[in-house]
Amino acid sequence: MTSTLEPVRAPDTARARRFAALAVICLAELLVVLDNTIVNVALPSIGVQLRTGVSGLQWVVDAYTLTFAGLLLACGNLGDRYGRRRLLLIGLAGVGLMSVAGASAETLGTVIAARAAMGVFAAAVFPATLALIINIFTDARERALAIAAWTAMAGFAIAIGPMSGGWLLEHFSWHSVFWINVPIAAAAIVATLVLVPASKSTTAKRLDPAGITLSITGVTLLVWSIIEAPRHGWTGPATLGGITGAAVLLAAFVAWELRTPDPILDMRLFRNRRFALPALAIAVGYFSLFGFLFLITQYFQGVREYTPLGFGIASLPFAAAVAIGAPIATLLAQRVGATAVIVSGLMLSGLGLYLGGLVDVNSSYLTGVLPSMVSTALGLAIVQGPATESIMSALPPDEAGAGSAVNDTTREIGGTLGVAVLGSVVASYYATTIAPVVDRIPSSFMNEDEKGFARATVLSVLEIRARALPAVLEPQREQLITTMKTTVLHGSHTASLVAAGAVVACALLVAILMPWAPTGGG
Incomplete structure (x- = not known):
């Protein structure tokens, strides 16, 4: 009897260990994604206490994503070379320590510096998570399930980010959104040591310092130019010079990567349409998602004047749509092919962004805001799982770290530009219109000083509303608040249309250029 059962027990035990490792890997992913969603909820509190406008708040978000995006390729390479679990542990420890620095910050500059440092270590975590999954799960169906769980974790983080952030801000200061990372990082480190197997590539490439330098400086200069454009003017020398300089640096990066024998980003991968077009879809999808999240934070707390906890509750359907849609779409793509699913998701996201552009000061949450949120979120969820599976399936397991880094880099650069571009569109319109x-x-x-804050961001409504005034001045206050809200929504309408146009254009490119047959079917 024992000999009959033994062959069954061994595979079952190995399968259980694989999925236990997956749970730990998803916990590490949760830490990285949670930090972005929870900080979004704290932006109004940071803006009011540290007296910063939209530009400063954009840098709180983008300082993290810039360093994160800039170092993903390097960290994917390092993980392949020195061990993915080792990089994962270093990243987790660094995020925990830098979260302590952020929690202790009392100035905007210190917050931005802490966020940038957190992004450096988060870049070590993220490529390792997906690369470990690819190497742990060798069966195609199990791998698809694991990637579906990995993508769904992003939705779960979006769900608990606003809720947990809102609860923390109801009871503590904004510093608490940094403290929450510390126990999560500690738990993930212990669990990784116990449950996650070590892996590394047998053919890891040499590091490419020139490529890393060119990519980081090019992307950083581009994002800085866009974020600061409302202050310097879109046609001002600083903006045009910065964008031109960024274009030169990024062109030099592409030229170098095509020449060097060990590129940090193998540009030849983009000749494969099943690799290049899903990467583009992820970049554009996250361009719209990060921009949408940045705008909706200001909408709920500046226009609707929700508390942080109220914002968390109101955004739950957005998060639920991501968490539910991602795994279903990944498995569906196995049957009908990634192209059909990705195109459908992009078009659905475009519809949501268009509906968001129709929201005004008096719009109902149920009939105006909710359909926009759910459509945008569900569309992105439908895109990211199949796109990630397509990217990773185009590469051998030895290049899992590099492939994961490309997947993550396109996502983060898209998200960074989304906050920069869409935030700057709103900031430009708002500042120009409200200043007089x-x-x-x-x-x-x-x-x-108070006028300067009011010119910079609609979040100043919270402070204006809280001020004690004689009853005779109440009508003037209400008129000012209504004008500020209407103005920022006009800017948001333009930003929503920009995002919707980008998403629909990407959907058309994928539909025309990407093969429609499932991978297995040719």
Whole structure:
């Protein structure tokens, strides 16, 4: 009897260990994604306490994603060479330590520096998670399930980020959104040591310092130019010079990567349409997602004046759509092919963004805001799972770290540009339109510092609303608040249309250029 059961027990035990390792890997992924969603909820509190406008808040978000995106390729290479579990552990420890620095910060510069350092270590975590999955799960169906779980974890993080952040901000200061990372990092480190197997490539390439330098400086200069464009002017020398310089650096990066024998990003991979077009879809999808999240944070807390916890509750359907849609879409793509699923997801996301552009000050949450959120989120969820599976299936397991890094880099660069571009579109319109209105306000009502904050962001509504005023001035206050809300929504409408146009254009490219047959079917 024992000899009959033994062959069954061994595979079952090995399968259980694989999925236990997957749970730990998803916990590490949760830490990285949670940090972005939970910080979004804290942006209004940071803006009010540290007296910063949209540009400063954009840098709180983008300082993390810039270093994260810039180092993903390098860290994917290092993980392949020195061991993915080792890089994962270093990254987890670094995120935990830098979260302590962020929690202790009292100035905007320190917050941005801590966020940038967290991004460096998060870049070590993320490529390792997907590369480990590819090497642990060798069966095609199990691998698809594991990738579906990996993509669904992003939705779960989006779900608990606003809720947990809102709860923390109801009871503590904004510093608490950094402290929450510390126990998660500690638990992930212990579990990784116990349950996650070590793996590394047998043919890892040499590091490419020139490529890393060119990519980081090029992307950073581009994002800086876009974020600061409302202040310097879109046609000003600083903006045009920065964008031109970024274009030169990124062109030099591509030229170098095509020449060097060990590129940090093998540009020849993009000749494979099943690799290149899904990567483009992820970049554009996250361009719209990160931009949408940045705008909706200001909408819920600046326009609708929700508390942080109220914002968390209101955004739950958005998160649920991502968590539910991602695994279903990944498995569906196994049957009908990735192209059909990706195109459908992009078009659905485009519809959501268009509906978001129709929202006004008096729009109902149920009939105006909710359909936009769910459609945008579900569309992105449908895109990212099949696109990730297509990218990783195009590469051998020895290049899992590099492939994971490309997947993650396209996502983060897309997200970084989404916050930069869409945030700057809103900031430009808002600042230009509201400045004359604010300038006419008597100094007895608002001093110059308060006027500067009102010109910079609609989040200043929270402070204006809380101020004690004589009853005779109440109508003027309400008129100012309504004007500020209407103005920022007009800017958001333009930003929503920009994002919707980008998503629909990407859907058309994928539909025309990417093979429609499932991978197994040719």
